[in-house]
Amino acid sequence: MADMRLPITKCHGSGNDFALIDARELLLEDREWAQVARALANRNGAVGGDGILLLTAGDGQAAFGMRIFNADGSEPETCLNGLRCVARAGLETLGLDRATVRLKTSHAEVARDADLAAGVFTVRETAGPAGLDVREWPLMGEGARIVDAPITRLSPGLHFTAVSMPNPHLIAFVDSVDEAELVRIGTICEGAPDWLPNRANVSFVEVRGSDELYVRTFERGVGLTNACGSAMGAATFVAGLTGRLPFDRTVTVRNRGGLVRASASAGGMVTLSGNATVEWRGRVTVELAAGVAGELTIVERCADEVAAWAAVARR
Structure with a gap:
């Protein structure tokens, strides 16, 4: 070289x-x-x-x-x-x-x-469409889909939704981001355990009113990051999928690095507008x-x- x-x-x-x-x-x-x-x-x-x-x-x-x-x-x-x-x-x-x-x-x-x-x-x-079949990641031992459900080997109390954009994301909606807990869970996934050999991005998401999300992400291959665009897109889609926000509504998605405007359709297409x-x-x-x-x-x-x-x- x-x-x-x-x-x-x-x-x-x-x-x-x-x-x-x-x-x-x-x-x-x-x-x-x-x-x-x-x-x-x-x-x-x-x-x-x-x-x-x-x-x-x-x-x-x-x-x-x-x-x-x-x-x-x-x-x-x-x-x-x-x-x-x-x-x-x-x-x-x-x-x-x-x-x-x-x-x-x-x-x-x-x-x-x-x-x-x-x-x-x-x-x-x-980009999209978002995917919900975790067998394609693969994420093993949790069934074919994980939608607003616990993954006890990561956390007994949090509920996750697993979605690909097409990179893999675990999205958990929380009242307030606990950064230490995010790092703990992200580090487990980053270690490529047998049940998650290709690792995954992990995000904690706060709903702030009817048109705003806040996303904090432990990114695969990077660690805790100021922003992850696919995580912001995945969070917008999951907000619609779980009924927290309507599909096809343009929302502001904030993170440590700034913001994007985002919308997601029921079919899994995600649009972001940002810098x-x-x-x-x-x-x-x-x-x-x-x-x-x-x-x-x-x-x-x-x-x-x-x-x-x-x-x-x-x-």
């Missing part, structure tokens, strides 16, 4: 931050991309983030594609916060207003949307063999975008 000098864009969706790479002409093996992710997502390194995003080539159905590698080098099925960032890059690069995007195991629709606030580049994305904020652009050296980032050069800082999103997040 030779060292590489990579152009990157540091970006975030609702506080879920990444290094984005135009990989349409970069032919790296998966194990090499995993090393790039470990290097660039290291919070103690030159860049830091929840993972890396790759803008990839399209196919007969999609104008372009997206891949994501988590901080631990694993590759999830999708990331809806990351998708908005890749969508922005793809739309701007190709001069499009909307597009179909190829994901790891599915496709999504994206479009430039009206800005959430002045100076906040906003993308609308639609795709560029913080800076630059170049970084990656020592592939060691999985560490070297010299970083920032060539453009996007202070106005950062400030515009900070104003939204404060509210």
Whole structure:
């Protein structure tokens, strides 16, 4: 593995931050991309983030594609916060207003949307349908579906709904988020027990009135995160599925990193509208063999975008 000098864009969706790479002409093996992710997502390194995003080539159905590698080098099925960032890059690069995007195991629709606030580049994305058959994860020993039901080996008191977006999520509605309990349960799932070999994202969700949710997530391959887009989408769908909020209502979904507007249909399609904020652009050296980032050069800082999103997040 030779060292590489990579152009990157540091970006975030609702506080879920990444290094984005135009990989349409970069032919790296998966194990090499995993090393790039470990290097660039290291919070103690030159860049830091929840993972890396790759803008990839399209196919007969999609104008372009997206891949994501988590901080631990694993590759999830999708990331809806990351998708908005890749969508922005793809739309701007190709001069499009909307597009179909190829994901790891599915496709999504994206479009430039009206800005959430002045100076906040906003993308609308639609993905799904959500899946309820946990045998596909697999999650074993709990039947084919888990809808607002206990999983006693995780918690005797909480009720979970298991849904894929298409990455796996365990959603528990709570009166108030107990972060220590979320970390405890998330750590169990992150350990890939025999009954959950591919792990799962775990979210605690508060219903705040008739049109707002608050979501806190322990993300597979990342840990406790400021935001997880697919978790926010899954929570919106599960709120409708369990009768907590109506389907097809646009709601505000908040998290530590900010917010998105979201809606879900009874058929499992989820639409999120949220920011795709560029913080800076630059170049970084990656020592592939060691999985560490070297010299970083920032060539453009996007202070106005950062400030515009900070104003939204404060509210």
